[in-house]
Amino acid sequence: MLLAGCAGEMSIMDPAGPAASHQFWVWWTMLFVSVVVALAVIALWLYTFRRREQPQRTPRQEQRIMLRLVLGGGILLPVVSIVALLVFAAPTGRGMLPLPLPEREAERIEVVGHQWWWEVRYPGENGEPDVVTANRLMMPAGEPVDFRLTSADVIHAFWIPRLGGKRDMVPGRYSTIRLEADAPGVFGAQCAEFCGAQHTGMLLHVEALERNEFDAWLADRRVPPGPIDDEDAAVRAFGEHCAACHTVAGFPEALIDDEAAHGIQGPDLTDIGSRPTLGAGVMPMEEDAIAYWLQHHQTLKPGNRMPPHNHLDAETLQDIGAWLETMEP
Numbered sequence: 364m365l366l367a368g369c370a371g372e373m374s375i376m377d378p379a380g381p382a383a384s385h386q387f388w389v390w391w392t393m394l395f396v397s398v399v400v401a402l403a404v405i406a407l408w409l410y411t412f413r414r415r416e417q418p419q420r421t422p423r424q425e426q427r428i429m430l431r432l433v434l435g436g437g438i439l440l441p442v443v444s445i446v447a448l449l450v451f452a453a454p455t456g457r458g459m460l461p462l463p464l465p466e467r468e469a470e471r472i473e474v475v476g477h478q479w480w481w482e483v484r485y486p487g488e489n490g491e492p493d494v495v496t497a498n499r500l501m502m503p504a505g506e507p508v509d510f511r512l513t514s515a516d517v518i519h520a521f522w523i524p525r526l527g528g529k530r531d532m533v534p535g536r537y538s539t540i541r542l543e544a545d546a547p548g549v550f551g552a553q554c555a556e557f558c559g560a561q562h563t564g565m566l567l568h569v570e571a572l573e574r575n576e577f578d579a580w581l582a583d584r585r586v587p588p589g590p591i592d593d594e595d596a597a598v599r600a601f602g603e604h605c606a607a608c609h610t611v612a613g614f615p616e617a618l619i620d621d622e623a624a625h626g627i628q629g630p631d632l633t634d635i636g637s638r639p640t641l642g643a644g645v646m647p648m649e650e651d652a653i654a655y656w657l658q659h660h661q662t663l664k665p666g667n668r669m670p671p672h673n674h675l676d677a678e679t680l681q682d683i684g685a686w687l688e689t690m691e692p
Contacts, residue, residue, distance in 0.1 A: 372551035375524045379550065380543045382527025385455035392451065396444070459527060461509045461539040469507040469541060472500070476512075476519030476532040476554065478668060479561040480630055480643045485581060494584040495610075497630030498643045500552070501580055504544045504571035513537045515628065520556035523569055529555045544571035560666040566644025583692035584634060588613035597686035600679050604672070605629075611690060627668050637691035642667070654684025 371377065378384040420428070461469065475482040485494040502508045512521050514532040522529035523542065530540040544550070552567035572580065591598055593615045601611070602618030608629035638648055641656045642664050656663065657680045661671050672680060 372549065373524050373553065377525055378527075379545055379548060380526040381545070382455065382459050382542055383525055385458060386527055389452045389455055393448070459541050461541050464507065469509045470503055471509045471511060472502065473511045473513075474500070474521055474532075476514040476516075476521070476558070476565075477628070478516050478559050479554070479565040479664070481565070481567045482515075482630065485584075487585065491585055492587075494581055495631040496584075496634055496638070497632075498567060498640060499638050500567055500569045501577060502544065502569070502571050503574045503577040504547045506574070507541050507543045509539050509541050511537055511539050517558050518556050519554045519558050519565070521552070522555035523550055523552040523567075525550050526569075531556060547571050547573055547576075561664055564643060564645055564664050566640070568639050568644065586692065588633070591615060593618055595686065597682035600675075601683050601686065604675065605683065608669070629669060632687060632690055634692060635690050636688045650688070651681075651684065653687045654681045657684055 375383065375387065375390065378387045471486060473484040473486065475484070481498050481500070483496050483498075483500050487493050510521065510530075512530055512532045513536065514534045516534060518534070519532040520529050521532055521540065526542045526544055528540060528542065530538055532538070548571055550569040550571070552569045554562060554565040554567075556562075558565065591611075591613055593599070598615075599618055602614070603620045606614060606619040608627050610631045610633065612631075612633040635653070636648075640647055641652055642660065645664050646652060646656065657672055658677065660667060660669055
C-alpha cells in the first residue's frame with residue numbers, strides 16, 4: 364500500500380522527462396531533510412522526559428539560552444534551509460523556462476483549457492493551416508517542447524505528472540512551460556486546479572512519438588479534407604443540430620444552422636474518429652461510442668455544457684455518431 368503511488372501514468376515518482384526527474388530529486392531531498400529535522404525534534408522532546416533533575420540557572424543564563432534558541436532555531440535554521448532549497452531547486456524551475464536553444468527552436472504547441480475539455484493547437488508555418496484537436500496531445504520525444512497555455516473560461520492548470528509541471532492557465536493571459544519526454548510513450552495528464560463540477564473529468568491523453576512519426580502525424584492532419592456529401596442525412600443533421608458549436612474542417616457552411624448558435628464553443632471534431640477517448644477521458648473510443656455519448660452525455664458527464672438531445676430520435680443520433688466515426692485523416 365505504501366508503494367502504490369510510486370508508479371503509473373499519473374505518478375510523479377516515475378519520471379519520464381528531465382523536468383520531472385529534477386523535481387523527483389528535489390522532492391526526495393525535501394523529504395529526507397524533513398524526516399531528519401522531525402526525528403531530531405522528537406529526540407529532543409523525548410530527552411526532556413528523561414532528565415530527572417532540573418538544572419539550576421540564573422535568570423541571565425535562561426535569557427541567553429532562550430536567545431540562542433530563537434536566533435538559531437527560529438531564524439538561522441529556517442534561513443539556511445530556505446536558501447539551500449532555493450539554490451538546489453532553482454535549476455529545476457529554470458529548465459522549464461522557454462529560453463533560447465543553441466541549435467534550433469523548440470517545438471511549439473498551444474493548449475487552451477475549457478470547462479471541461481482541452482483544446483490542442485499546432486500552429487502552421489509558411490502559410491500552412493493550424494492543426495486543431497481536442498483532449499489528445501501528441502508531441503515529439505527526445506526534444507524540448509514549449510507549451511503555450513491559456514484558458515477560455517476559468518482558471519485551469521496544465522499538469523503532466525511524469526513529464527513535470529504544473530502551470531496555471533489563466534483567462535486572458537498566456538504562459539509557457541518547456542517539457543520533454545525522454546522516450547516515446549503514453550502519459551496521463553489532468554487539470555490540477557479546481558475548475559467546476561467536472562474538474563476530475565478533465566483528463567488529457569498525452570503521447571510522445573519519434574520525430575518522424577510525429578511529423579507524419581502532423582502532416583496527415585494538414586492535408587485539406589476531402590469533399591463532404593451535403594446530401595447525406597447525417598451531415599445535414601449535424602449541420603442543423605451540432606455545427607453551431609463544433610467545427611469539422613471542410614464542412615459546407617450552407618448547412619450550418621446559424622439560429623442554433625448560443626455562444627458555446629465545443630471541441631473541434633475534424634479528427635474525432637482517431638482519438639482514443641471521448642468526453643476528455645470519460646469513455647474509450649469504440650464502435651458506436653459517439654452515438655452512445657450523444658444519447659447519454661449528461662449522465663456520463665453531468666453538467667457538461669453540451670445541451671441534451673432529447674428532441675432528436677435515437678436513429679438520427681446513431682447516424683450522426685456513425686458519420687463522426689469516419690472523421691480521421
